[in-house]
Amino acid sequence: xxxxxxxxxxxxxxxxxxxxxxxxxxxxxxxxxxxxxxxxxxxxxxxxxxxxxxxxxxxxxxxxxxxxxxxxxxxxxxxxxxxxxxxxxxxxxxxxxxxxxxxxxxxxxxxxxxxxxxxxxxxxxxxxxxxxxxxxxxxxxxxxxxxxxxxxxxxxxxxxxxxxxxxxxxxxxxxxxxxxxxxxxxxxxxxxxxxxxxxxxxxxxxxxxxxxxxxxxxxxxxxxxxxxxxxxxxxxxxxxxxxxxxxxxxxxxxxxxxxxxxxxxxxxxxxxxxxxxxxxxxxxxxxxxxxxxxxxxxxxxxxxxxxxxxxxxxxxxxxxxxxxxxxxxxxxxxxxxxxxxxxxxxxxxxxxxxxxxxxxxxxxxxxxxxxxxxxxxxxxxxxxxxxxxxxxxxxxxxxxxxxxxxxxxxxxxxxxxxx
Amino acid sequence: xxxxxxxxxxxxxxxxxxxxxxxxxxxxxxxxxxxxxxxxxxxxxxxxxxxxxxxxxxxxxxxxxxxxxxxxxxxxxxxxxxxxxxxxxxxxxxxxxxxxxxxxxxxxxxxxxxxxxxxxxxxxxxxxxxxxxxxxxxxxxxxxxxxxxxxxxxxxxxxxxxxxxxxxxxxxxxxxxxxxxxxxxxxxxxxxxxxxxxxxxxxxxxxxxxxxxxxxxxxxxxxxxxxxxxxxxxxxxxxxxxxxxxxxxxxxxxxxxxxxxxxxxxxxxxxxxxxxxxxxxxxxxxxxxxxxxxxxxxxxxxxxxxxxxxxxxxxxxxxxxxxxxxxxxxxxxxxxxxxxxxxxxxxxxxxxxxxxxxxxxxxxxxxxxxxxxxxxxxxxxxxxxxxxxxxxxxxxxxxxxxxxxxxxxxxxxxxxxxxxxxxxxxxxxxxxxxxxxxxxxxxxxxxxxxxxxxxxxxxx
Numbered sequence: 011x012x013x014x015x016x017x018x019x020x021x022x023x024x025x026x027x028x029x030x031x032x033x034x035x036x037x038x039x040x041x042x043x044x045x046x047x048x049x050x051x052x053x054x055x056x057x058x059x060x061x062x063x064x065x066x067x068x069x070x071x072x073x074x075x076x077x078x079x080x081x082x083x084x085x086x087x088x089x090x091x092x093x094x095x096x097x098x099x100x101x102x103x104x105x106x107x108x109x110x111x112x113x114x115x116x117x118x119x120x121x122x123x124x125x126x127x128x129x130x131x132x133x134x135x136x137x138x139x140x141x142x143x144x145x146x147x148x149x150x151x152x153x154x155x156x157x158x159x160x161x162x163x164x165x166x167x168x169x170x171x172x173x174x175x176x177x178x179x180x181x182x183x184x185x186x187x188x189x190x191x192x193x194x195x196x197x198x199x200x201x202x203x204x205x206x207x208x209x210x211x212x213x214x215x216x217x218x219x220x221x222x223x224x225x226x227x228x229x230x231x232x233x234x235x236x237x238x239x240x241x242x243x244x245x246x247x248x249x250x251x252x253x254x255x256x257x258x259x260x261x262x263x264x265x266x267x268x269x270x271x272x273x274x275x276x277x278x279x280x281x282x283x284x285x286x287x288x289x290x291x292x293x294x295x296x297x298x299x300x301x302x303x304x305x306x307x308x309x310x311x312x313x314x315x316x317x318x319x320x321x322x323x324x325x326x327x328x329x330x331x332x333x334x335x336x337x338x339x340x341x342x343x344x345x346x347x348x349x350x351x352x353x354x355x356x357x358x359x360x361x362x363x364x365x366x367x368x369x370x371x372x373x374x375x376x377x378x379x380x381x382x383x384x385x386x387x388x389x390x391x392x393x394x395x396x397x398x399x400x401x402x403x404x405x406x407x408x409x410x411x412x413x414x415x416x417x418x419x420x421x422x423x424x425x426x427x428x429x
Numbered sequence: 430x431x432x433x434x435x436x437x438x439x440x441x442x443x444x445x446x447x448x449x450x451x452x453x454x455x456x457x458x459x460x461x462x463x464x465x466x467x468x469x470x471x472x473x474x475x476x477x478x479x480x481x482x483x484x485x486x487x488x489x490x491x492x493x494x495x496x497x498x499x500x501x502x503x504x505x506x507x508x509x510x511x512x513x514x515x516x517x518x519x520x521x522x523x524x525x526x527x528x529x530x531x532x533x534x535x536x537x538x539x540x541x542x543x544x545x546x547x548x549x550x551x552x553x554x555x556x557x558x559x560x561x562x563x564x565x566x567x568x569x570x571x572x573x574x575x576x577x578x579x580x581x582x583x584x585x586x587x588x589x590x591x592x593x594x595x596x597x598x599x600x601x602x603x604x605x606x607x608x609x610x611x612x613x614x615x616x617x618x619x620x621x622x623x624x625x626x627x628x629x630x631x632x633x634x635x636x637x638x639x640x641x642x643x644x645x646x647x648x649x650x651x652x653x654x655x656x657x658x659x660x661x662x663x664x665x666x667x668x669x670x671x672x673x674x675x676x677x678x679x680x681x682x683x684x685x686x687x688x689x690x691x692x693x694x695x696x697x698x699x700x701x702x703x704x705x706x707x708x709x710x711x712x713x714x715x716x717x718x719x720x721x722x723x724x725x726x727x728x729x730x731x732x733x734x735x736x737x738x739x740x741x742x743x744x745x746x747x748x749x750x751x752x753x754x755x756x757x758x759x760x761x762x763x764x765x766x767x768x769x770x771x772x773x774x775x776x777x778x779x780x781x782x783x784x785x786x787x788x789x790x791x792x793x794x795x796x797x798x799x800x801x802x803x804x805x806x807x808x809x810x811x812x813x814x815x816x817x818x819x820x821x822x823x824x825x826x827x828x829x830x831x832x833x834x835x836x837x838x839x840x841x842x843x844x845x846x847x848x849x850x851x852x853x854x855x856x857x858x859x860x861x862x863x864x865x866x867x868x869x870x871x872x873x874x875x876x877x878x879x880x881x882x883x884x885x886x887x888x889x
Binding site: 094095096097098099125126290291292293294295296297299300301323327328329332335338339341342386387388389390391408409411412415416423 | 762784788796802804
């Protein structure tokens with residue numbers, strides 16, 4: 011079988027020009043459902059073309075010796091990377107909108123030269139699913155963006171429509187559920203794409219939610235099952251209500267946060283609903299999360315729920331790469347190690363139906379990270395990052411600052427060299 | 430007072446009167462009119478009484494003593510709430526034996542920047558009591574008068590090995606008020622949690638926060654901030670002069686500031702930018718006080734030598750950045766650079782400022798250590814352990830009592846399942862003053878009143 015595959019590959023190899031041909035030899039490679047296994051990886055023209063126990067040295071291209079190293083698929087994070095430079099400076103924040111809500115796609119503001127992008131890339135992140143922050147009833151749409159250097163990034167999406175459900179200062183959560191039902195049936199009955207711009211839904215009421223035709227079209231995509239509804243929700247009873255709502259509306263559902271998900275883990279699993287969460291959320295930080303616990307991930311996993319992890323503690327927007335720390339802690343809480351790695355690589359790709367990313371398999375994009383050690387350990391470091399088969403520049407401002415204040419200390423700081 | 434207690438304590442050790450341990454502590458608590466005169470008449474003194482403890486010896490563990498040392502196959506014996514002996518193959522009589530084989534033992538972890546209690550969980554308006562943001566100078570407020578003793582977050586920190594934490598007011602004001610150092614123990618009242626006989630602290634804040642909060646009435650600029658500090662210190666000097674003529678005069682705002690000028694209250698200064706920290710040092714020199722610790726100092730590495738020369742600690746995050754302009758120039762090597770300044774005489778501290786981060790200070794130290802090594806420093810794990818034990822203890826003025834594993838110190842001890850610098854290690858047991866406060870294996874931990882009736886699934 012292996013020989014056959016190599017034979018099939020041979021003409022291709024001969025034709026390859028070698029410019030973007032790489033053979034990564036000798037590493038332990040993360041294969042979903044198997045874990046780390048010794049494999050060689052052949053990459054050409056941005057794609058993984060072969061993953062095998064042993065691949066003969068190629069004559070053209072680069073042979074990269076990664077003996078003893080660990081290779082994972084590039085980390086897929088949920089973040090504001092590229093959309094937010096400095097949190098408290100609105101001028102540098104492109105995550106939100108007051109004009110649009112459901113139809114808002116912040117990824118169109120993506121800045122590949124953001125310092126946070128460069129730092130996260132150097133820490134093993136190869137792509138981000140943006141977190142939208144519009145101020146209306148919906149906070150916007152999710153889009154997948156690769157974070158390679160240069161001006162052009164591949165995107166996939168829209169991947170989902172984000173809203174939140176639960177405690178609110180004004181209306182009861184019961185009213186909010188009714189509102190969503192009424193809104194959805196309004197969009198269902200007015201399906202001719204002739205929504206008047208700036209329609210105020212339910213005119214004559216005191217509600218302040220406004221929808222443009224762009225917003226209604228996004229909602230319609232959810233109703234047509236072209237993208238899922240993604241609901242930030244924490245309270246166990248709210249989770250059940252949201253699942254019931256999605257079933258009644260016949261829309262696809264993804265849960266986000268779900269601090270009390272463990273209390274209704276079986277119901278979530280039976281509904282086939284995936285959950286995106288931070289395993290470190292164990293604080294009863296709201297009355298909707300009184301039962302928050304470190305055991306959330308293990309209980310959800312035991313029930314068979316598919317999960318993707320993100321890191322939201324502290325300055326999470328800028329340190330999305332620390333999803334590895336969240337995943338590492340989930341292992342300390344009892345989660346299977348391979349499941350933990352999958353939760354920051356292949357699971358999010360599966361959850362959103364992303365094409366050709368998240369796995370180290372032939373035919374997939376060559377988004378690879380070489381680690382010197384266990385990727386989930388706090389003291390491991392990234393040695394190489396490849397996105398679409400291109401080795402990425404791992405330099406970043408934080409490394410430059412470190413160098414500036416640890417080297418050539420005899421010179422005034424602003425005259426120290428920049429290499 | 431302290432001397433007298435020490436004498437009693439020494440006598441107890443000499444005569445081995447273990448049964449009288451609790452008496453000693455009760456006596457200490459009741460009789461404790463603190464040395465810090467602003468704790469007027471002992472009214473606000475600690476009433477902390479340790480939990481019952483038994484004499485215990487941990488055998489054959491790997492020990493980070495918090496003072497920069499690592500010992501292999503080591504035993505630790507603690508009795509009457511204090512560490513009484515350390516070494517190999519200790520001979521002790523009638524002590525509870527714990528097999529530490531494969532385990533790591535460290536001092537209790539200390540977080541010198543927490544808002545637990547003043548920003549308790551759940552985070553609702555009704556118990557959001559951390560910032561008296563009504564005036565740029567609220568030196569008169571005390572964080573301990575906001576602390577909620579039933580905050581369910583304490584036990585989460587305990588499960589992360591935290592035995593002592595310092596609660597500060599928020600950073601809205603130039604002078605935010607007094608902080609309080611607490612033992613991580615349950616108490617129905619705040620004095621029941623207070624670390625006995627330790628200095629008070631004063632929270633000050635530089636930069637963006639005060640000038641943003643008071644932009645309409647001032648200060649609205651960094652120079653306005655500095656004028657605000659200087660005017661306040663001049664006011665404190667005037668108050669001190671007046672006290673000479675009129676010793677009974679009360680002014681609780683200036684009592685705090687005079688406490689700083691007299692060296693009794695320690696300054697904990699929220700300050701991100703290097704140039705601003707240097708300015709704050711200038712101000713301290715103008716008025717003759719000392720800054721104990723700069724907090725958050727994202728740019729501390731830029732003036733690491735200055736901080737080492739001045740003997741000022743820097744309490745830092747491993748990797749938080751970018752949430753504010755003054756937090757933009759981040760390096761994860763910050764802590765290591767501060768630590769290694771002037772031949773390794775710097776005082777670097779890993780702090781949390783977060784009810785989540787406080788649960789994993791050991792992990793934050795690990796990331797900072799890795800970045801330090803990547804930057805070319807030869808730093809050992811035992812050295813990095815000082816960032817979350819000895820150095821915060823020094824910063825809070827409690828190093829004589831806790832922060833390292835040394836004979837005579839409070840038996841504040843954590844037993845870890847493995848190397849605490851690994852993401853997979855967990856605190857298995859936590860001792861505070863020799864008493865078992867947390868035991869992972871048996872799910873033994875305190876539950877606040879708030880937890881009752883909520884976590885019905887817990888332990889099932």
